[in-house]
Amino acid sequence: MPAYLRYKSENQEEEVPCKAVLTIGRDRNSDIVINDLMVSRNHAVVRQVGRSDYYLIDSGSSNGSFVNKKRIAMPTLLKNGDLVTIGKVSFVFDQSIKEEPESDTLSMQKTIVSDGTTIKTTTILVADIRDFTTLSEEVDIKVLTQLMNNWFAQVADTIISHGGEVDKFIGDCVFARWDTADDEELTVLNAVKAAHEINSITSKVSSEFRETKGKMIIGVGINTGSASVGVGQENTAMGDAVNVAFRLESATKQLGTDLVLSSSCYQYIPEKFWEGNEKAIRLKGKKEPVKIVGLNFPQLKKIITRMEKERTKNRKSA
Secondary structure, eight states: OOOEEEEEETTEEEEEEOOSEEEEESSTTSSEEOOOTTSOTTOEEEEEETTTEEEEEEOSOSSOOEETTEEOSSOEEOOTTOEEEETTEEEEEEOOOOOOOOOHHHHTSOOOOOOOOEEEEEEEEEEEETTHHHHHHHSOHHHHHHHHHHHHHHHHHHHHHTTOEEEEEETTEEEEEEEOOSOHHHHHHHHHHHHHHHHHHHHHHHHTSGGGTTTOOEEEEEEEEEEEEEETTTTEEESHHHHHHHHHHHHHHHHTOSEEEEHHHHTTSOGGGTTTOOEEEOOTTOSSOEEEEEEOHHHHHHHHHHHHHHHHHHHHHO
16 A cells, blocks of 8 residues: 655645655655754665555664654554654655545445455464563663664565565564465475574674673564454454464463474474474463474574475475
8 A cells, every 4th residue: 555754845745655665864865855953864764564564764863763752762663644753854654545536437336345355374473572671771772773673674674585574563573474375384494494584683683782782582483374364454464373473472481492383383394303392382362272392593494404405305306
């Protein structure tokens, strides 16, 4: 769904369409140039995630970016009508549904309503930064903003490069999905590879700032199941498969593991990596215990290598 930033420039109304990455700052090469010394050269960006979500990301500016008069420290999902303030300039984020002019014939007919949702077998990944509240209290907001924006951009690129789609960034958590086609094993492999890289990104980003070195740790939950995809204007996924993935991520803390996979996922991982380590745990909202396996990040590289070798071998023998 298209979106726009509306603002006044020299007493004239401007409307700038949002795109994959829209840059805002004092630099003359910015998509929106703001001639204000309170504005940094590369102050902020609006980044598109998925088909219809747009996030405002502050680029570690000195004076901050604000949504509805609140300074943001993390990528913030913009909603229709939000007020974005950078320096002395205020923008209105417009993502309203525009009505198309109708012909006389069509105007008299009933509107056909389609919710656009489909039920799909989907692999869900949820990765969350642990103890983020404590971290945010200890770290200066400018450092925190730079750190989270670096993490956001790299994690999004990694998920996309492995064939997934970022459904949402929710504070310090990323919710991604892979819509499974015929090859569920490949889908799970791609999600596991993404989890491995997200962990590497987290360690790298954390080490770049003295205040956070070694303090950023993530937990990951991965689940495969049926989900309703394309819900609402945000085109999100909903359903039991999504809820379970979030519960699995939460379970990593209690189980003392980095990653928790449901049986619908770990069945595709070579048995030597999980046989004998299965557990049945109770999750909120589930009547029956859910079979899971807990893994740690150092194991993932071996799992990925083994799965890729077996897939190559199977293709050659087919």
